[in-house]
Amino acid sequence: MTTPSLDTARAVLEELVGAGMRHLVVAPGSRSAPLAYAAAAAHAAGALEVHVRVDERGAAFTALGIARATGRPAGVVTTSGTAVGNLLPAVMEADHGEVPLVVLSADRPPELRGTGANQTTRQPGIFGEHVRAAVDLLPENDDVPARLAAPLAALAGRGPGGPRPAGPVQLNVALREPLHPAPEDGAALAGRARRLAARTATAPDPGPRAVAAGPVAAPSPAAGQARSVVVAGDGAGPAAARFAEACGLPLFAEPSSNARSGPQAVGAYRLLLEAPLGRRIERVLLAGRPTLSRPVAALLARADVATAAVQPGPVAWYDPGRRRERVLGSWAEAAAFTGRGAPGWAAAWREAGAAADGAVARLLAAEPPGRPTGPAVAAALWEACRQDGSVLVAGSSNPVRDLDLAARPGPASPLVVANRGLAGIDGTVATAAGVALGAGRPVRALVGDLTFLHDASSLLLGAGEREPDLQVLVLNDGGGGIFATLEHGALGEQQEYRDVVERFFGTPHEARLDALCAGYGVPHRRVGSLPELAAALAGPVRGRSVLEVRVDRRELRALHARIRAAVAAPAH
Structure with a gap:
C-alpha cells in the first residue's frame, strides 16, 4: 500500500495513459515528487516515455512539439509556484494551435493556500480561457476517474455542447506530505505500471495530426x-x-x-x-x-x-x-x-508561378557567393528535407516567410511543423526537439538568431536522456531582421530614426553562438556559402547539432525590393 499522494499521482497518470498519452515531460521539483515517482515506474514498465528538462518553459514546449508530431496528448509536470507560470506561453500556443497539451501542476493542499506557505500561489484557473478545462484535484477527491472525465473529454475535443476544438487542459493536483515513497512502495508502483503497460500495448496510434486529411469531393458536373x-x-x-x-x-x-x-x-x-x-x-x-x-x-x-x-x-x-x-x-x-x-x-x-520561381532563383543565385541570403538558405533546407524525409520545423518571423517565398512546390513536400497558433519565437528549439522525440524522425529546424538565443537553454540535456535527432540551422543576422522588411525599415533609412529603429527593433547583439553551443556540448558549424551549406545538409541528422549561417540584415530591405522587381516584369 502506497502513500495517499502516490496513489493520487498513479491514478492520474493511469487515466492519462488510458486517454492516449504516451509521453510526459517532467521538470524537477519537490511538491511534484509523487508524480515523478509514478512517472518513473510507468517509464520503466514501458507504459509511458518520460523526458526530464530543468526549465519549465522548455519542458512545456517540448511536450507541445511531441503532441504536434504524434497527434496524441502529451503532458508536462511542474512543481508549484512560479514553475506553473512558466508554462503560460506554451499553453497559449496550444490553445490557438489546437494542440492536446496536458498541464500537471502540483500544488499545496488547501490548508496551506493563502497562508504565505513557501511556493504557494493561486494555481487553480491560472491559465484562464487558454485551457479547454481545468480541475483542482484536492486530496479529498478520491474518485480520480470521475474528476478527470470532463477535462479528458475536452482534451480530445468533446464536450456537453458537442464537438469543440482540441486543446490544452490543466490538472492541478494538490498533494500532501509525505511526497516520497517508502522502501516497500516500489513493488506496488511497479506492479500497477506493468499492468497499465499491458492494457495499452495494443492501443491504436492516431498518427501525426499535422498530416491528417479528410475526404475530398470534386465539383459535380453541374x-x-x-x-x-x-x-x-x-x-x-x-x-x-x-x-x-x-x-x-x-x-x-x-x-x-x-x-x-x-x-x-x-x-x-x-x-x-x-x-x-x-x-x-x-x-x-x-x-x-x-x-x-x-x-x-x-x-x-x-x-x-x-x-x-x-x-x-x-x-x-x-x-x-x-x-x-x-x-x-x-x-x-x-x-x-x-x-x-x-x-x-x-x-x-x-x-506565372514558374516564371516567378525562376526569377527568384536566378536572382538569389546571382548574389555574391560569400553572402548567403535567408530565402536561398530556406530553399536549400526545404530541398534537403524533401530529399531525406526529415521533418522541417519553421521558426517564426523571417524564416517561415523565407520558406514561403523560396520553397518551390513539387510532387511532394516535406512535413512542416510551425508554432503558428500565436507565432511567437519562444520555445522553438524545445518544440523542434519534441517533434523529433515524438515523431521518431530526424528534424531540421530553421530559426533566426534571436529565436535561437531566446530558447538556447533547451539545448541542455541531462545525462541519460534520450537525445533527439535535431539539426538547428540558425540564420544569424545579428538582430531582428524582420523589422527591416516592415515600415520600421523605411523609417530606419532616415537619419532622424536610424538609431531608434536599430536599438529598439534591430536589437543588435554580438553573442557567440559557437561558444554557447560548446557550453551545452552541442556540435556547432559555421557555414559561409551556399555550396558549404549543401555539403553540410548532405549528411544524415544524428543527435543534436547547430549550423550557423551569417546573413546581412542591412541588405534585407534592398534584397526584397530586388526580388519584387525581378518578378514584376514576367508577372505583368
Missing part, C-alpha cells in the same frame, strides 16, 4: 466555372492540395499548411497577387489558418472577391462571426462554392 483560388493556411493538410487538383484551381499554400505540393501549387504566389492575374480572382476558398502574408490578407479583404472557409469541425483560432468568410462544413460544399476552374485559369497561374 457546377459552374469561375476564377477561383484555394488558399491553404497553417494546418490545412494534403486535402487542400487534392481539392485544388480535383477542381482545377490554383493553390496558394503556406509552408506549414502541408499542402504545398501537386500540380496546382503556385510557389511565389504572394508576389503575383498584385499583378493583373491576381486582380482577376473572383472567389477564394480558405482552408486552414492564413498567418504569413499581407497580400493574402488583402486578397481576403477585397470587396470584389467572394470568400468562404472550409471547416469540417470547430476551430480555435477565431471567434464565430469575427471573419467575413462564409463557413462551409464539407469539401462538397466547398466544391459547390468554387466551381471548376475557368478555361486556362490554372494554366495561367502555373505559368
Whole structure:
C-alpha cells in the first residue's frame, strides 16, 4: 500500500495513459515528487516515455512539439509556484494551435493556500480561457476517474455542447506530505505500471495530426466555372492540395499548411497577387489558418472577391462571426462554392508561378557567393528535407516567410511543423526537439538568431536522456531582421530614426553562438556559402547539432525590393 499522494499521482497518470498519452515531460521539483515517482515506474514498465528538462518553459514546449508530431496528448509536470507560470506561453500556443497539451501542476493542499506557505500561489484557473478545462484535484477527491472525465473529454475535443476544438487542459493536483515513497512502495508502483503497460500495448496510434486529411469531393458536373483560388493556411493538410487538383484551381499554400505540393501549387504566389492575374480572382476558398502574408490578407479583404472557409469541425483560432468568410462544413460544399476552374485559369497561374520561381532563383543565385541570403538558405533546407524525409520545423518571423517565398512546390513536400497558433519565437528549439522525440524522425529546424538565443537553454540535456535527432540551422543576422522588411525599415533609412529603429527593433547583439553551443556540448558549424551549406545538409541528422549561417540584415530591405522587381516584369 502506497502513500495517499502516490496513489493520487498513479491514478492520474493511469487515466492519462488510458486517454492516449504516451509521453510526459517532467521538470524537477519537490511538491511534484509523487508524480515523478509514478512517472518513473510507468517509464520503466514501458507504459509511458518520460523526458526530464530543468526549465519549465522548455519542458512545456517540448511536450507541445511531441503532441504536434504524434497527434496524441502529451503532458508536462511542474512543481508549484512560479514553475506553473512558466508554462503560460506554451499553453497559449496550444490553445490557438489546437494542440492536446496536458498541464500537471502540483500544488499545496488547501490548508496551506493563502497562508504565505513557501511556493504557494493561486494555481487553480491560472491559465484562464487558454485551457479547454481545468480541475483542482484536492486530496479529498478520491474518485480520480470521475474528476478527470470532463477535462479528458475536452482534451480530445468533446464536450456537453458537442464537438469543440482540441486543446490544452490543466490538472492541478494538490498533494500532501509525505511526497516520497517508502522502501516497500516500489513493488506496488511497479506492479500497477506493468499492468497499465499491458492494457495499452495494443492501443491504436492516431498518427501525426499535422498530416491528417479528410475526404475530398470534386465539383459535380453541374457546377459552374469561375476564377477561383484555394488558399491553404497553417494546418490545412494534403486535402487542400487534392481539392485544388480535383477542381482545377490554383493553390496558394503556406509552408506549414502541408499542402504545398501537386500540380496546382503556385510557389511565389504572394508576389503575383498584385499583378493583373491576381486582380482577376473572383472567389477564394480558405482552408486552414492564413498567418504569413499581407497580400493574402488583402486578397481576403477585397470587396470584389467572394470568400468562404472550409471547416469540417470547430476551430480555435477565431471567434464565430469575427471573419467575413462564409463557413462551409464539407469539401462538397466547398466544391459547390468554387466551381471548376475557368478555361486556362490554372494554366495561367502555373505559368506565372514558374516564371516567378525562376526569377527568384536566378536572382538569389546571382548574389555574391560569400553572402548567403535567408530565402536561398530556406530553399536549400526545404530541398534537403524533401530529399531525406526529415521533418522541417519553421521558426517564426523571417524564416517561415523565407520558406514561403523560396520553397518551390513539387510532387511532394516535406512535413512542416510551425508554432503558428500565436507565432511567437519562444520555445522553438524545445518544440523542434519534441517533434523529433515524438515523431521518431530526424528534424531540421530553421530559426533566426534571436529565436535561437531566446530558447538556447533547451539545448541542455541531462545525462541519460534520450537525445533527439535535431539539426538547428540558425540564420544569424545579428538582430531582428524582420523589422527591416516592415515600415520600421523605411523609417530606419532616415537619419532622424536610424538609431531608434536599430536599438529598439534591430536589437543588435554580438553573442557567440559557437561558444554557447560548446557550453551545452552541442556540435556547432559555421557555414559561409551556399555550396558549404549543401555539403553540410548532405549528411544524415544524428543527435543534436547547430549550423550557423551569417546573413546581412542591412541588405534585407534592398534584397526584397530586388526580388519584387525581378518578378514584376514576367508577372505583368
